[in-house]
Structures are given as structure tokens and as C-alpha cells.
Amino acid sequence: MISVSHANPTEALDDHVFRLSARARRVRVDWESLERALAAANDEFGWEADFCINPERRHVSIVVPAANIDHVARTTLDFYGAVADRIGMKEFLSIWVDFDVPR
Amino acid sequence: MFEPFEYAVLARQLVIGSLVAGIDGHVTSDECRLRAALGRAYYALYLSIRGVIARRHNVPVRWITHGALHTFLRHSKAGRDVQALGHELRRLYALRQQADYEVVPASEWARKLADATFVEFMTRQAMSSVSTLERLDFAPVAELLRR
Numbered sequence: 001m002i003s004v005s006h007a008n009p010t011e012a013l014d015d016h017v018f019r020l021s022a023r024a025r026r027v028r029v030d031w032e033s034l035e036r037a038l039a040a041a042n043d044e045f046g047w048e049a050d051f052c053i054n055p056e057r058r059h060v061s062i063v064v065p066a067a068n069i070d071h072v073a074r075t076t077l078d079f080y081g082a083v084a085d086r087i088g089m090k091e092f093l094s095i096w097v098d099f100d101v102p103r
Numbered sequence: 104m105f106e107p108f109e110y111a112v113l114a115r116q117l118v119i120g121s122l123v124a125g126i127d128g129h130v131t132s133d134e135c136r137l138r139a140a141l142g143r144a145y146y147a148l149y150l151s152i153r154g155v156i157a158r159r160h161n162v163p164v165r166w167i168t169h170g171a172l173h174t175f176l177r178h179s180k181a182g183r184d185v186q187a188l189g190h191e192l193r194r195l196y197a198l199r200q201q202a203d204y205e206v207v208p209a210s211e212w213a214r215k216l217a218d219a220t221f222v223e224f225m226t227r228q229a230m231s232s233v234s235t236l237e238r239l240d241f242a243p244v245a246e247l248l249r250r
Contacts, residue, residue, distance in 0.1 A: 066220050073227035077235060080187035089186055093177050097194065099228075101220045 002035050002051045020058060020094065027094035030087065031055050034095070037086035038062075044082060045075045058095045066101050107150035108233055114143040114226040118219055137222040138202040144229035145199035148192055151233045152176070152241075160245035167248060169196060180243040188239065191232055198225060 031053060038051050038060070048068055052061040064072045072079075084092035117140040122131050153167045173196055175181065176189025201212050208216060215221050 064224065069220070069224040070227060073224060073231045076228050077184065077187045077191060077232060080190055081183055084183065084187065089183060090179070093186060093190055096197075097190070099221075099224060100215070101218065101224060103214070 002039060002053065004031070004035075004053045004055070006054065006056055020096070024094040025058065027091055029055070029058070029091050029095060033087050034060070034083075034091075037083045040086065041079050041082040045072075045079050047072055047075075047079070060095060060097045061100055062097060063100045063102060069101065072099075107147050107154060108230075109147075110143040110150070111147035111226060111230045111233060114140040114147065114229070115223070117143065118223045118226060133219070134217045137219060138216055140222050140226055141195075141202035141216070142199050144226040145195040148195060148229045148232050151236055152188070152192065155236050155239075156241045156245055156248070160242065162245050162248050171248060172244075175244045175247040178243070178247055180247065182240060182243065184235075185239055185241065185244060188232060188235070191228070195225065195229060 035051075035053065038053075041047075042049055042051070047062075048065055049072070050063040052063070054060075080092065080097070117136045120136075121133075122136060124130075149169060149172065152172060153164055156162050156167060157164045173189050173193040176192060177186050178189075179186075181189065201208055202216060205212060
């Protein structure tokens with residue numbers, strides 16, 4: 001499942017763990033293409049993950065089933081490459097990708 | 104020579120083990136172990152990459168600083184697989200910063216830093232990234248570091 005969330009309008013986006021350079025923040029990302037790229041890579045690598053995209057933060061949270069963390073760990077770099085191949089490497093590097101496991 | 108991959112093994116040990124011995128009446132919490140594990144996972148990857156570049160391309164290690172490395176790994180001259188590695192290194196660097204410095208983290212981070220499954224996942228990712236290094240071409244990155 002892929003969901004989209006949005007930052008609070010008053011949120012200080014620069015004061016965040018995953019800070020990006022001003023240059024990175026100027027890279028234009030087609031968020032719908034990113035959605036499709038993540039879905040395709042999720043299928044290609046069998047991650048069975050859920051994704052939450054926050055365009056204002058330029059952040060993607062990937063929630064991985066605990067039973068799948070070993071497989072995801074072994075294919076993380078290949079997954080990145082597959083997404084970058086679809087949306088562009090410059091665009092991929094201008095966003096943060098973070099992981100989580102269900103609570 | 105010390106093998107940085109041992110730090111990744113230590114990270115896994117910290118996640119799955121416990122430190123029950125008290126020292127002068129002090130004991131460590133699970134969160135303490137997990138925070139240390141995140142730091143060791145990052146250093147396993149950073150030092151492994153640094154070692155490969157230094158060894159293969161004769162770049163002095165003092166030139167291969169944290170920021171320079173994850174910046175140049177993501178440079179457009181670096182090649183797709185190395186850029187993906189740079190993206191991963193930068194992510195683990197941010198996690199290590201949280202683990203080592205944020206003694207009062209935001210709630211989302213507080214939860215992650217105390218979650219053994221999450222930290223185990225991060226250490227496995229670091230170990231997996233280390234396993235890819237021998238087949239990657241770091242020559243463009245070495246050239247950038249020499250400038």
C-alpha cells in the first residue's frame with residue numbers, strides 16, 4: 001500500500017533529522033512517478049512493504065514486515081537502483097528514504 | 104589490521120544480547136545497547152568503504168571524511184550502484200547521529216531507538232552493503248577525493 005501524507009504547514013522543514021541541501025530541495029520530483037516506481041520495485045523484489053510519501057519533507061517511509069527484514073536488507077541497494085532507474089538518479093538522491101517495521 | 108566488519112558483528116551481538124554485568128552499581132538499558140548498535144553498524148560500513156578506496160586507489164584515509172565520502176559517493180560521476188551505496192551511507196549516518204547525540208529524541212525516533220527489530224534490520228542492511236563493496240568501482244570517487 002502506498003499512502004501520501006503532508007507536512008504541517010507550520011513545520012520547520014529545515015529542522016529535521018533528514019536534512020537536505022538547498023540544491024537537493026530544488027530538484028523537481030514527479031511524486032506520482034515515484035509512487036509507481038516504488039510499487040514496481042516492491043513487486044520486482046518481493047518486499048511486501050508499505051510506503052508513505054511526504055512530498056514537503058521529500059521523505060519516503062518504507063514499512064517492512066518483520067518476517068521480511070533479512071530479504072529486504074539483502075536487496076536494499078538493488079531496490080534503490082531500480083527506483084532510480086525509473087525516476088532518475090538525481091531525483092532519487094534528492095529525497096530521503098527511511099525504513100521502519102510495524103509496531 | 105582491524106577488520107571494520109567486526110563492528111557489524113558487534114552491532115548484531117548488541118541487539119540480540121544483553122549486558123547484565125553491573126559496573127560500580129551501574130547497568131545499561133536496552134536502549135543504550137541499541138543506540139550503540141546503530142553507531143557500530145554505521146562505522147562498519149563507513150570504515151569498510153574507506154578501506155577499499157584507500158587500499159585500491161592509494162587515497163590517504165584522512166582525506167576520506169564522513170561528509171566527503173557520502174557526498175562524493177552520490178556524485179554523478181560515481182555510477183549508479185555507488186550512488187545507491189552513497190544514499191544508504193548517508194541514511195545510516197543520520198541514524199547514527201540520532202543514536203549518538205539525541206538524548207531527548209522526537210517521539211518517532213525514541214520509538215525506533217528502543218526497537219530491537221528495527222535496529223536489527225539496520226545492522227543487517229549495513230552488513231549487506233559491506234558485502235557489495237568488492238565488486239564496486241570507486242575510481243571516480245577516489246578522483247574526487249584527490250581534488
